[in-house]
Amino acid sequence: MQRITISVGDQLSADLDTIRAERGYQTRSEAVRDLVRDGIDRWQQETEIAAxxxxxxxxxxxxxxxxxxxxxxxxxxxxxxxxxxxxxxxxxxxxxxxxxxxxxxxxxxxxxxxxxxxxxxxxxxxxxxxxxxxHEHHEHHDGADVHVHAGLAHLSPTN
The missing domain is CATH 3.30.70.1150 (ACT-like. Chain A, domain 2)
Structure with missing residues (x-):
């Protein structure tokens, strides 16, 4: 994990604290990570037509x-x-x-x-x-072998 330091204005900081509290995040970092993921996901949706x-x-x-x-x-x-x-x-x-x-x-x-x-x-x-x-193949969480579902794709969240 990498540490990124950012500076924000007072209102943005207050808004972030409100989001953190309302959504139940323990830290600002958790809130920022989810907000960044959402932003990246929206950006990818707009730019990746074949996705x-x-x-x-x-x-x-x-x-x-x-x-x-x-x-x-x-x-x-x-x-x-x-x-x-x-x-x-x-x-x-x-x-x-x-x-x-x-x-x-x-x-x-x-x-x-x-x-x-x-x-x-x-x-x-x-x-x-x-x-x-x-993807058509996956590994089970219990350590079972990788297997393929012919013709049936599993959909896994990105990031």
Whole structure:
């Protein structure tokens, strides 16, 4: 582990202490490490189009918009290779929040999210992506031999 010394202003220091306390970090260093990881992960997502990712697309839509629910379902079916699961929460008589778990190439995941968010009647759309490494073989924590899952990739968080 390397030590990095930085200087920050009073407000940034106070904000860091607030994050440390609210998230339950024992030290500022733990908080800074997670914030740096998040920043690097976002940067990598923006610059590595071929990267594999998992993500959550959440959005609110107005079911009064003619055929919107059907169009959203058809988009999900057309991208069935990306969609892992979908959960819908009815917020009131007219609005539904959907959360769609997605995995695949980052460019395809972002394209799907952009397509959904561009639909008339979709509001408050946000996507959270996590870059992962895909591999077909792994070693078990109990020391068992490395083995391969033919055709099934394990997705491991990067960093």
């Amino acid at each position: 594999i990712c998992v993500g959550n697309l959440s959005y609110v839509f107005d079911r009064r918009i003619r055929l919107l629910a059907k169009r959203l379902a058809e988009m999900q079916h057309a991208s069935h290779d990306l969609i892992v699961a979908t959960t819908a929460v009815r917020l009131d008589h007219f609005h539904t929040m959907e959360s769609v778990l997605i995995r695949g190439p980052a460019a395809a995941v972002r394209a799907f999210a952009d397509q959904v968010r561009a639909e008339r009647g979709v509001r408050s759309g946000a996507i959270n992506l996590l870059r992962v490494d895909a």
